[in-house]
Amino acid sequence: MTTTRHAxxxxxxxxxxxxCACKIPPGELEDVLGVLSAPLPATAGTPLLVGLATGDDAAVIALPTQGDTPAQAVVSTADFFTPVVDDPYDWGRIAAANALSDVYAMGGWPVLAVxxxxxxxDVLPFELAREVLRGGLQVATEAGCHVGGGHSVDDPEPKYGMAVTGLADPARLLRNDTGRPGMPLSLTKPLGLGVLNNRHKATGxxxxxxxxxxxxLNRDASAAALAAGATCATDITGFGLLGHLHKLARASRVTAVIDTAGVPYLDGARExxxxxxxxxxxxxxxxxxxxxxxxxxxxxxTRVLLADAQTSGGLLVAGEVPGAPVIGELVPGGPHTLVLR
Structure with missing residues (x-):
């Protein structure tokens, strides 16, 4: 542990x-999203495969098949947030990895970001913004994703992220509504990012x-989940493990049972x-x-840590993923969507 490099x-x-702790609270968000519940008329040949209905990680639309071209789907998402660390380069890297994660959580691969x-x-040196953008470019390059410009505004509060377009096999998507009883739950990154980031903000x-x-990147975890035959997953970000798992269990009409002793945490999280x-x-x-x-x-x-607002957290996969601990399972739906044991 050291102090920040840009003290x-x-x-x-x-x-x-x-x-991601600065997200609009999930309950309030669901209330206002009702205005978007009526979908637009489907464009011929381009059905919306994943939209707003289940609160999944990204939108997915199928491309029309032409000749011998393999079927493909377009994955679209956007994510941005206020600084989570003091180092501008690291903030850029974190924000980019977090935005790209939505595509990986759907079983896709990112191809273009803005x-x-x-x-x-008038408050912060613009050279720091250059470092933020450089960090985002570094992670996008690691992911094999082009960065094609973007949009900027003068704002009293710094914010950074990306809008990302990806591709996927429409027959091999990872969704949050395809969980079934008997599926194990695997978590690919430890929890505790939120409380450690909050400590960093308070103390440096x-x-x-x-x-x-x-x-x-969640790239390898996504590929491993698909290779294992998984069809159901989500990433763990601002709503915490409990919030995102609740949405998955609700969408899949099952109950999720968590083995609290099996959940991994970062060093220092409990402290x-x-x-x-x-x-x-x-x-x-x-x-x-x-x-x-x-x-x-x-x-x-433990309840707090399970609800901890993660930033660029791991994937939660309904299935076994090599190297990822199993933290619970899906069972037939009961009076609760979540059960802690």
């Missing part, structure tokens, strides 16, 4: 929230394991909860899922 300018101090940048140009402490986790570094977003996540959850005897700190 003279702490980007997190210019943000009201941090990373930058989304908001910057307080730098957590290298957290940065490495957030900048790691951060103990010391009070819990974001408002995490507390809102826990409040949202509480009516749908049987917490059993799970202690308060």
């Amino acid at each position: 003279s300018v702490r980007l997190t101090q210019f943000a009201h929230g941090g990373g 930058n989304l940048l908001a910057w307080p140009r 402490e730098r957590f290298e394991q957290a940065v490495a986790t957030m900048t790691a 951060a909860v103990r010391d009070g570094y819990v974001s408002g977003g995490t507390r809102r996540n826990l409040e949202w899922v509480a009516p749908f959850t049987d917490f059993g005897t799970t202690d308060a700190d």
Whole structure:
């Protein structure tokens, strides 16, 4: 653990929230999204395969087949947020990996991204924005994804992310509504990113394991899930493990049982909860899922970590993924969508 490399300018101090913890609370979001519930008339030959109905990670539309061209689908998503770390290059890398993750969570591969940048140009040196963009480009290049420009605005609060277009095999999508009883649940990254990022914002402490986790692409996890025959997955970001798993179980009409002893955490995560570094977003996540959850005897700190608002977290796959711990299973639907044991 070291202090940030850009100690003279702490980007997190210019943000009201941090990373995916600054999302609109899930309950409020679902209320307002009702205005989009009526889909547009389908364009001939381009059916919408995944839209708003189940709250999945990205939208997917099928391309019309022409001649011997293999069937393909287009995956579309956008994601951006306020600084989650002080180092601008690392923030760019994290934001890009997080945006690309939505495509991997659908079983696709990213091909084109455009930058989304908001910057307080009269407050923060624009050279820092260059470092943010450089970090995003580095991760996109690692993913084999072109970056073709983007859009920027002058804003009182810095924000960065990407709109990403990907491709997928429409017959091999990963969705959040295809879970079935008997499927194990595998988690490909440890939890605790939210509380460690909140501690970083408050103290300036730098957590290298957290940065490495957030900048790691979910590309290999997605490929491994598809190779194992998985059809159901989601990524774990701002709504926490409990929030995203609740959406998956609800969409699949099953109950998800979590083995709390099997869930992996980053070093220092429990200490951060103990010391009070819990974001408002995490507390809102826990409040949202509480009516749908049987917490059993799970202690308060563990409940917080399971609801912790992650930034660029891992994939949660209904199936076994090599190297990823199994943290529970799907069972027939019961009175709760989530059960903790």
